[in-house]
Amino acid sequence: MPAHPRPNSKKERRQESEKLILAAAEKVFSEAGFGGATMQLIADMAGLPKANLHYYFPTKEALYRQVVENIFQIWLKAADVFDDADGPAEGIGAYIDAKMEISRRHPAGSKVWASEVMHRAPVIQDYLETTLLQWTAGRAAIINRWISEGRMDPVDPDHLLYLLWATTQHYADFGHQIETLNGGQPLSDAQWDAAKENTKRIILKGIGVVDPADSGPSGQADLGSRTSRPE
Amino acid sequence: MPAHPRPNSKKERRQESEKLILAAAEKVFSEAGFGGATMQLIADMAGLPKANLHYYFPTKEALYRQVVENIFQIWLKAADVFDDADGPAEGIGAYIDAKMEISRRHPAGSKVWASEVMHRAPVIQDYLETTLLQWTAGRAAIINRWISEGRMDPVDPDHLLYLLWATTQHYADFGHQIETLNGGQPLSDAQWDAAKENTKRIILKGIGVVDPADSGPSGQADLGSRTSRPE
DNA sequence: AATTTTCTTGACCGAATGGTCAGGTTGTGG
DNA sequence: CCACAACCTGACCATTCGGTCAAGAAAATT
Structure with missing residues (x-):
């Protein structure tokens, strides 16, 4: 030893x-x-x-399973910022940031996850039925609390989560399409920031979140906004 | 003869x-x-x-190519409602409806398309670079016109389109995950309607579209389905 | 040093895959 | 009815796949 x-x-x-x-x-x-x-x-x-x-x-399946489980852990960990938040502006905003960062830093893993789910989750169906189901219920409860506190519009929490997942994941799964439409170039740092800001602004405004700390100066579409990096 | x-x-x-x-x-x-x-x-x-x-x-590839091209045509056709619209509320709202309907009616095709793009579009890259690029530019121009007319917030048209694509496509590509979280049951007609209404309301409000003709029943979100799980 | 355990790898195997083809069947136009 | 073209299909083939194995190399343990 x-x-x-x-x-x-x-x-x-x-x-x-x-x-x-x-x-x-x-x-x-x-x-x-x-x-x-x-x-x-x-x-x-x-x-x-x-x-x-x-x-x-x-086996090939064992290797694949490990890959999927790894990205699932990363995926779940992004939820921490959601839980620790004081309100919808901070919580949902940080969650969008975190998931966008995952799409940016782990595009391959994100695609593997998407592919797995798309094909009816042959190897992680149990995770969907247990861990993810509980996770979703917990976050839906938080959202419902925010709604009952009048801090955001009454929206269906499930569909809101789908909206968040879809939008953020899209930048990984359809990254090639985005890159093609971007003149064949990957998104620059500024463009990634713009994507984050656009997404956050639209969604937060869309669910009626009015937080003076995050409502932005007169709703500019300018991409000069800075990005907070959670540790 | x-x-x-x-x-x-x-x-x-x-x-x-x-x-x-x-x-x-x-x-x-x-x-x-x-x-x-x-x-x-x-x-x-x-x-x-x-x-x-x-x-x-x-060959297998020829068959696959035909499948992909077919769904691409359906995909493009949904754009008509966008072009014929008088304003963002009608245009974007109808586009969301149309794309949600595609996710609902053609889930298999949607998945094939997603898979194709995810794998760097090996067979339809030329479509992305020609047809889709032009289509996107045209719709971005429309959106920019609406913005300049003050009918919606100044948002980046590209990212708005990504948001629309992502959200609507999600209901097909991740349909299995949604179904699992829905207690193993496919979304009912009412739930599909709720998904559409939620999505439209959040996005339209999020981009600052205020159209009295389309603000839904009784202005404030009455939103029939608080919870999406039928009891 | 001796021995046991862990790791590495070229060669190999049965099964499955995309694709072919020859020969037969069916419809069609004259 | 005939002749031709289009259509159908069981049998077959070369290649590739996931996976195995035995024999050795490299550590760890004694």
């Missing part, structure tokens, strides 16, 4: 290999879909022989 | 067969993705021998 974990300890190497494989798998699955992805392609992208993949992940 | 085209004329049978195959293909592609779909599966679902598929569509 080494007092100082050397850079090449057994466990570390295992974790590094798994991480390497998972990263390659996420990319390949996102680009080709589960059916179109091949273990050979993933192996090549990870720079490992195919048989080595099967040492760490016994 | 038969004066009256009999029900089994050559051309009619051909069109019927193609239609049958395309319907089966759309379903299989949407459920399994391009890579996961097999010609055998499509053949079984169409009730035809596999070799027959290859008579009408030489």
Whole structure:
């Protein structure tokens, strides 16, 4: 038992290999879909022989499942900003920011998740029925409380959540389409900020949130707004 | 030359067969993705021998391309309501209705389209760069005109379109997730109406559209469905 | 050093896939 | 009725796929 974990300890190497494989798998699955992805392609992208993949992940499905579960965790974690908020302006605004950031930083994972759900969630249906169902109910309760407190319009919480999910996820899943319509260029930092601000402004105004701290100066469409980065 | 085209004329049978195959293909592609779909599966679902598929569509890709192009046409056609409108309330409202209806009536096609774009549009990239680009520019011009006329807030037209696409498409692509969160039941007619009304109300209000003719029953959101789960 | 455990990998396998083709059937125009 | 074209399909093929395995290499443990 080494007092100082050397850079090449057994466990570390295992974790590094798994991480390497998972990263390659996420990319390949996102680009080709589960059916179109091949273990050979993933192996090549990870720079490992195919048989080595099967040492760490016994089957293609096991590897895929791990990729999906990883992105699901990231997805759920973005909810923290929702819970810790004092009101709808802060909570929903920060949630939009957080989910937009996920679309920006994890486009591959977002696509894998979208693909999984689109194909009737063959491997994470249980998560949908348990974790996600509870999560949604909890957030709907928060929204309903805000509504009853008169801090926002009476909207259906479920459909509001769908609206948030759809809009933010769109920037990842349809990123290629957006890029094409943007002259073939990926969105710049300023454009990402503009996307966030536009989305937040429209939705927050749309649900009747009037927060002096966030209502913006006279509703300009200008993209000079700054972005708050939660840690 | 038969004066009256009999029900089994050559051309009619051909069109019927193609239609049958395309319907089966759309379903299989949407459920399994391009890579996961097999010609055998499509053949079984169409009730035809596999070799027959290859008579009408030489390759899997040709069949897939046809499916994608078909849904793209439906997609584009929904734009008509946008063009014919007198103002943002009518135009955008009707566009949301039309696209929601597509998500409802053509969920399989919508998923195929989403999947195609998600995978970097391998077969319809040219459509994105030509038809869709022009379409988008034209609608952005309309929106900008409405803005300059003071009929809505100054929002970025592109991001507004993304918001519309995302929200409406979500009800098809993530229909399975919505269904799971709805207690495993598909959305009822009333729930679809609620989804439409919620979406329209939030977005139209969010972009500052105030049209007395379209502000719904009794101005303030009466919104029949507080909870979307029927008891 | 000896031994046990963990890791690595080229070679291989049965199954499935997209696609082909030859030969047969059916409809059609003359 | 004939001849031609269009249509249909069971059998077949080359390739690729996910997965296995045995034999070795590299650590960890004793």
